Amino acid sequence: MSWDHTASISTLITLQDISKAGPTKDAATPVLSLSAQARSKGYDSVCLPLTTDNWKKRWTEMCLLPNGTDLAADMAAERRAEAWRAKPGFLLDEVTITQLDEAEGVIVTVSDWLELDASDDWVRHDAEIALQQELAYAAYLNIHTVILPPPRSRQHVSSYARTVNACLKKSPYMHISIRLPIYNPSVLEGSISSIPGSPSIPALQPASPAPSTPRLVVSDDRSTDSASTNLDATWEMWDVIRSICDYNTCLSLTLDLTPPLPVNSSFLNKWKAETIRYLFLPASTFIANTKGYPVLPKGTQSFIRDSVTHRPVVILSGANLGLHNVGGELAYSQYLRHLEKTSPSVQAALTSGTVENFAQGYQDYLQAPLQPLMDNLQSVTYQTFEQDPVKYHNYEEAIYHAVVDWPGEDKIILCVAGAGRGPLVARCLAAIKRAGRDAHIYAVEKNPNAYVTLLGKKEAEWHDQVTLLFGDMRFIDVPEKADILISELLGSFGDNELSPECLDGAVRFLKPDGLSIPSSYTAHLAPLSSSKLFNEARAGKDEKCLETPYVVMFRAVNLLSGDGGGTNGRCGPQVQECWEFEHPRRDAVLDERGLPLTNSHNVRSAKLNFFIPHSGVLHGLAGYFEAVLYGNIGLSIHPHRKNRISKDMLSWFPLFFPFKEPLYLPSNSELQVSIWRLTNQQQVWYEWHAEAFLNVNAIPFDTEVPVPSPRSATLANGGSFFSSPPTNTPSPLIDANDAFAFDRRASIESGSRLIKIGHTSLHNPGGRSSWIGL
């Protein structure tokens, strides 16, 4: 295979495997010989239990006292236990690994009978001592990763989590992964605990007296509410664990895919925002295809295809048990490689020209947004952005149509405001040529270094058709007013690189009936969950790093909002528009030079209502922009519309507005996001804040049934998103806001009981952490 695997495959070795394997002729140990066999079968690593049944027996006899029938024996056991508690340690036959070479590259599972969440204080205390002992022994053997058995109940998960946190503190170089079923398998009508190859998952799947064929209640997309609660139950436990462990980067998930997954169930999306390091997959989860080869159920297939982009280790268990007739042991890992190769995200990353390919290495990497007004960009930065084939293509089309549509026969005056190294000038020349119109171009640039490049291009290519002007578009004068003003000043959030303020200055160059390309742009937001981005943002040097927006290519994120919904249907779509800027702006009061007296007219604010269908943790806001260049030609990084408007455009990753404190949002809750664009005479900045609400009288939602929504309506009518003018149309959002009255009258009249349940801090007040210089 010619590409690097994104996933690696490990095989689970059991205590039975070890006891069956004798030492080989080269005097290797059973573990060494099993590891060698696994490598020869193509596995990247092995996973095995650290302790033997002897350890279980000793611990149980010491720490779980029989009920007082023999007091002397109990006291003797308690005396042994006290001695052990004072100085915990193993005997030789209590562990599977004793040599460094046996431990090399292995993943170990700790004793799965440890009740870290026992309700009994003593049992839990002794289980914690045992766990610390196992971790210390693993660390001694240079083992880097251990997998813990899952918690047994929601009731005591905080005790489980507290223990895990204590272990993380005591073994700072050890990576701890928590095994959890992807959902609580009790929503299965039958039981799967008796499936061979599936090691016992204590408590989470209690043995059912009448096993039957597993059937998924959610598969008909009409989950009852209690089923939906149970679907969330394991995620909720994970959330408690990683929160109590304060998002420790040495903590991850081993997601157990034993329960078969539904197809297209949006409740699975939440796992995308979590740190999944291992996927546990027993051979018993595979079904036979028509030829008898093992394949996975459709839902599990697509989950794995989506997950490989996170580079997980898949731990296969029971592949050697012969559960399927055809293909043998290797059929399972070959099938996993097939899923990987056919994963859309892997394929996109392998195809040049895609954002996925362009963004290799930038996924979930936080970058400070550019400040091209304050800082002069470097040539290499211009070069990167000039490579975007889609953006400049759309600009040329917009200029071409604007020129073609321009009335009369006179020479057309174009002005490129912010010419950089000249890509827009070149597109202007191409468009004019195609249109067959007579035109002259003024190119304004304030970066003295880029201006040298422009001078070179004029001398070599452009000659008299282009006049270069050096200076800041907000302050210089031009010899002639333009018909068409062309600029590329947009940031990931539209106005966040001060396009409005710059064009306020440049609009002086425009004739009264002139037009601007772009003619308008809008900023958009959606609430987002991502442990990865939360950890990346707070890894900065001070707390201000959690109050600054970042440019990020999203990967391990999940948008928490659904389309529409909420009490009285007042919530807007998944991604909502904040505000708009239009150019040229004709209503501003200007001074004698044609400049606005203050920047007050560029103040904006938005209050957005999002419906949160599935519980999740809010870590930030995803910011996007859309721009109308001319007519129905635009640019968009809006996740639902970018492919129709500017597919494969590379120049902008989304913006990420972090929240300092993760905010827990239950299923069917509503999130009110406030965002302000503020300004003084020197700076522009954003402040943001959110409040969460829950409707306690809500009728249970059919969480998987799509709610008719503004977005799907737009998609359905098949027209361009520009087909109705973006302004003056009653926005469904604004209507929703108006309907959302918390005041006396509304709350008494409607009987609505929308209850506040939480909020974030106000972020970046006064621009203390982040501002853009005017």
Place this chain on the structure above:
Amino acid sequence: MSWDHTASISTLITLQDISKAGPTKDAATPVLSLSAQARSKGYDSVCLPLTTDNWKKRWTEMCLLPNGTDLAADMAAERRAEAWRAKPGFLLDEVTITQLDEAEGVIVTVSDWLELDASDDWVRHDAEIALQQELAYAAYLNIHTVILPPPRSRQHVSSYARTVNACLKKSPYMHISIRLPIYNPSVLEGSISSIPGSPSIPALQPASPAPSTPRLVVSDDRSTDSASTNLDATWEMWDVIRSICDYNTCLSLTLDLTPPLPVNSSFLNKWKAETIRYLFLPASTFIANTKGYPVLPKGTQSFIRDSVTHRPVVILSGANLGLHNVGGELAYSQYLRHLEKTSPSVQAALTSGTVENFAQGYQDYLQAPLQPLMDNLQSVTYQTFEQDPVKYHNYEEAIYHAVVDWPGEDKIILCVAGAGRGPLVARCLAAIKRAGRDAHIYAVEKNPNAYVTLLGKKEAEWHDQVTLLFGDMRFIDVPEKADILISELLGSFGDNELSPECLDGAVRFLKPDGLSIPSSYTAHLAPLSSSKLFNEARAGKDEKCLETPYVVMFRAVNLLSGDGGGTNGRCGPQVQECWEFEHPRRDAVLDERGLPLTNSHNVRSAKLNFFIPHSGVLHGLAGYFEAVLYGNIGLSIHPHRKNRISKDMLSWFPLFFPFKEPLYLPSNSELQVSIWRLTNQQQVWYEWHAEAFLNVNAIPFDTEVPVPSPRSATLANGGSFFSSPPTNTPSPLIDANDAFAFDRRASIESGSRLIKIGHTSLHNPGGRSSWIGL
């Protein structure tokens, strides 16, 4: 009057008052002459509006443009507005105060027509500029406090709050107080907006077409749920404001008492936890008593009596309007002084021997708990605690009864473990004498400095009846085993000064049938709200100060929990027991010296379920202890039981376990608190954590109806709280915990929809911020 007033009284001067008052013969200004008049009437200060109607007129004409009927006039207004926005400032006739001497000691109200929460971005932006201008002018005049008009709607309160925060940042020495009605007066069936003397409160009390006598819907203690929501509405706005302002200590509340208050309504308790600096009280709120003098409605009376302990300024308005026939203007302030003098908390503070008197100056002051095992106390510390009349009285009674009850005629051997400077030794001698029994006392002390005092007392007073032993009770040997072991090692949370560990050592001195005084003790918790304590705790030098328990005499706090309630009634009482220690402990495994091998047996944990009847913000946990000394003699700081068990005991203030992040709790929510007492060979520490839940199918609660609860049951049966032995009795708490099963079976079978809505961090993991040395 011989005592310092706890409240001070201010009078509100209106624009009408100012325009009526001409300058006096000594050429004073109207404001100076009104201030002098007020002082002569006994007011401590005056409150007056900062701006005149001229300012309102100019701002309105500039910033609220008429709807485009005259474009030229609009443009001219906009031009003036832009000039003002660029350089904001007043004209002479737009302000009431122009001289430093006029401003001295006055409180000003800013323009009450400023719409800081307008939905229109422009109006809000201009209102913010105007507010900043008013604050800057007030600061210029050395005015330290301004009162802001209330927000107009819940909908835009985040914008209001953002503006206030911007002002606090820009005027760091200015104290800003937000005027808010104590509840949303719209729950009144009629309107009170037309009452004279009550300045207009914009929007919060919309004019009603049919004014009628105000009648409080809640007064029958059976509020509907929507009324309860409205009762919380203004508090909820305050919570948004102070949260967005990050609990700024320059921000406070001016609580408007215009709406009459219900008697004994627990929803008012939440205001106790807030920073109330001013109470706004119009003369119109007063009613006439039988003689015609102005008095307040009962609910308002008791609210003010409770509030004076927070040292508020009461701003009286309209006292000069002659609304009541008898008593004249001075009758109002005289009546307020009467309320102050008859306030139970003021009276308690004036009575020597009460905790309130003893604790003067210590209210809400955070102290690190003592570590008497690790540190040797100073003589002055011993002296303070020896002054407690109640504690040592109860000890003497306990010793007396234990000696009287002691079987046989032999000499009784007593051992005081931790004798300090000798108060318990003295009580032992007194008890023995009263009982007429022959006894000998061993007194063990490890503090070499206190030991000198003991040596002095032996020589001077005790002679041969007492044998002194120098050393740590965990390690020394005694010449003779004791019948009764007496110790006073308890902290505010019972075991938090390592009494269990010390007595594990001292129990070696006890004969097999010996007894310990105390014989047992328990730790108790309740969830608590207090902006003051939250701010005090985080004022420490690093974030660890929010993970350490403190000893605090509570004042500005509110316990959030109610008694019982919750889904299936599984929540316990308002204050719940965590765990218990009993002495002597007879089941431990000991080494040859009689000492335990590990400290594992002193590990404890508790998971408590609290019902939260009224919305509030969780800032921490209040910790208390109770101890059984002997029989039914005990010590208690449990808020409901201390007066029956050890009234006026001074030695212990409660413990405060802070939370780093305030957690919002809606009405009728449930809080699950986990707390662990953990130990290794060197240290003991607590970790704590909480999760919040809401039952979305909850039937609306009658929030004012008391729920039958374990506590009130205990109170009702009239017996001692010790009447049933504290152990082996099924605790209502433990039953509740058992009933609280989140597991599959329970959640499916009961159809319960308890939804998680939030959690705190795990606090003090691994004892990183706070531990007690062994």
